[in-house]
Amino acid sequence: MPEMSVVVRWPDGTEHDCYSPSLVMHDYLAVGEDYTVADFVERTTTALDEASARVQARFGFACTSAAASIAVVRRTAATFSPQESVRVLRMHPPLPQAAHEESA
Numbered sequence: 001m002p003e004m005s006v007v008v009r010w011p012d013g014t015e016h017d018c019y020s021p022s023l024v025m026h027d028y029l030a031v032g033e034d035y036t037v038a039d040f041v042e043r044t045t046t047a048l049d050e051a052s053a054r055v056q057a058r059f060g061f062a063c064t065s066a067a068a069s070i071a072v073v074r075r076t077a078a079t080f081s082p083q084e085s086v087r088v089l090r091m092h093p094p095l096p097q098a099a100h101e102e103s104a
Contacts, residue, residue: 006044006091010076011037011084018044018073021063022051026095029088038082044073 006018006025018025028047029035035043048066055063077086 004091004093007089008040009087009089011080011086015089016072016076018069019065020048020051020069021066022054023093023095024051024054025091029091031088031091031094034085034087036082037077037080037084037086040086041073041077045070 004020004023004025006020006029007015008018009015025044025047027050028043029040048070052063052066055061055066
Protein backbone atom coordinates (compact mmCIF):
# COMPACT_ATOMS: atom_id res chain seq x y z
CA MET A 1 0.00 0.00 0.00
CA PRO A 2 1.65 3.29 -1.06
CA GLU A 3 2.32 5.88 1.62
CA MET A 4 2.34 9.62 1.11
CA SER A 5 2.95 12.92 2.80
CA VAL A 6 1.17 16.23 2.49
CA VAL A 7 3.04 19.41 3.37
CA VAL A 8 0.86 22.35 4.38
CA ARG A 9 1.40 25.91 5.52
CA TRP A 10 -0.68 26.94 8.52
CA PRO A 11 -1.97 30.51 8.94
CA ASP A 12 1.04 31.48 11.08
CA GLY A 13 3.45 30.43 8.31
CA THR A 14 4.63 27.20 9.89
CA GLU A 15 4.85 24.16 7.64
CA HIS A 16 3.71 20.71 8.66
CA ASP A 17 4.21 17.34 6.98
CA CYS A 18 1.15 15.13 7.40
CA TYR A 19 1.60 11.37 6.89
CA SER A 20 -0.99 9.17 5.19
CA PRO A 21 -0.78 5.40 4.68
CA SER A 22 -2.64 5.79 1.38
CA LEU A 23 -2.74 8.04 -1.68
CA VAL A 24 -6.39 8.81 -0.82
CA MET A 25 -5.33 12.31 0.27
CA HIS A 26 -5.30 13.21 -3.44
CA ASP A 27 -9.07 12.69 -3.45
CA TYR A 28 -9.57 15.38 -0.82
CA LEU A 29 -6.79 17.95 -1.23
CA ALA A 30 -4.98 19.64 -4.11
CA VAL A 31 -1.51 21.18 -4.26
CA GLY A 32 -1.61 24.97 -4.35
CA GLU A 33 -5.13 25.17 -2.95
CA ASP A 34 -6.15 27.11 0.14
CA TYR A 35 -8.71 25.66 2.53
CA THR A 36 -10.24 27.20 5.62
CA VAL A 37 -8.88 25.60 8.76
CA ALA A 38 -12.31 24.06 9.41
CA ASP A 39 -12.55 22.63 5.90
CA PHE A 40 -8.96 21.37 6.02
CA VAL A 41 -9.61 19.52 9.28
CA GLU A 42 -12.78 17.96 7.86
CA ARG A 43 -11.09 16.92 4.60
CA THR A 44 -7.96 15.49 6.23
CA THR A 45 -9.95 13.66 8.90
CA THR A 46 -12.20 12.08 6.28
CA ALA A 47 -9.23 11.15 4.08
CA LEU A 48 -7.17 9.71 6.93
CA ASP A 49 -10.15 7.75 8.26
CA GLU A 50 -10.58 6.30 4.78
CA ALA A 51 -6.85 5.53 4.57
CA SER A 52 -6.97 3.77 7.93
CA ALA A 53 -9.99 1.75 6.78
CA ARG A 54 -8.01 0.65 3.72
CA VAL A 55 -5.20 -0.53 5.98
CA GLN A 56 -7.76 -2.32 8.17
CA ALA A 57 -9.26 -4.08 5.15
CA ARG A 58 -5.89 -5.14 3.81
CA PHE A 59 -3.96 -6.02 6.96
CA GLY A 60 -6.64 -6.56 9.60
CA PHE A 61 -5.73 -3.63 11.84
CA ALA A 62 -6.28 0.13 11.76
CA CYS A 63 -3.39 2.48 11.03
CA THR A 64 -2.26 4.18 14.23
CA SER A 65 -0.11 6.59 12.19
CA ALA A 66 -3.23 7.90 10.44
CA ALA A 67 -4.88 8.40 13.82
CA ALA A 68 -1.78 10.23 15.05
CA SER A 69 -1.85 12.49 11.98
CA ILE A 70 -5.50 13.33 12.67
CA ALA A 71 -4.64 14.21 16.26
CA VAL A 72 -1.81 16.53 15.19
CA VAL A 73 -3.98 18.25 12.58
CA ARG A 74 -6.81 18.79 15.07
CA ARG A 75 -4.46 20.01 17.81
CA THR A 76 -2.73 22.45 15.46
CA ALA A 77 -6.01 23.63 13.94
CA ALA A 78 -7.38 24.43 17.38
CA THR A 79 -4.83 27.26 17.68
CA PHE A 80 -6.33 29.12 14.70
CA SER A 81 -9.64 30.65 13.74
CA PRO A 82 -11.76 28.19 11.70
CA GLN A 83 -11.94 30.75 8.86
CA GLU A 84 -8.18 31.25 8.48
CA SER A 85 -6.45 29.56 5.53
CA VAL A 86 -4.27 26.48 5.23
CA ARG A 87 -2.35 26.05 1.96
CA VAL A 88 -1.34 22.67 0.55
CA LEU A 89 2.26 23.09 -0.60
CA ARG A 90 3.27 19.61 -1.71
CA MET A 91 1.95 16.09 -1.93
CA HIS A 92 4.37 13.22 -2.38
CA PRO A 93 4.15 11.07 -4.27
CA PRO A 94 2.05 12.97 -6.79
CA LEU A 95 -0.66 11.16 -8.68
CA PRO A 96 0.86 9.26 -11.64
CA GLN A 97 -0.84 11.59 -14.16
CA ALA A 98 0.41 14.69 -12.27
CA ALA A 99 3.96 13.27 -12.22
CA HIS A 100 3.75 12.78 -16.00
CA GLU A 101 2.49 16.34 -16.54
CA GLU A 102 5.31 17.77 -14.39
CA SER A 103 7.96 16.04 -16.50
CA ALA A 104 6.42 17.19 -19.81
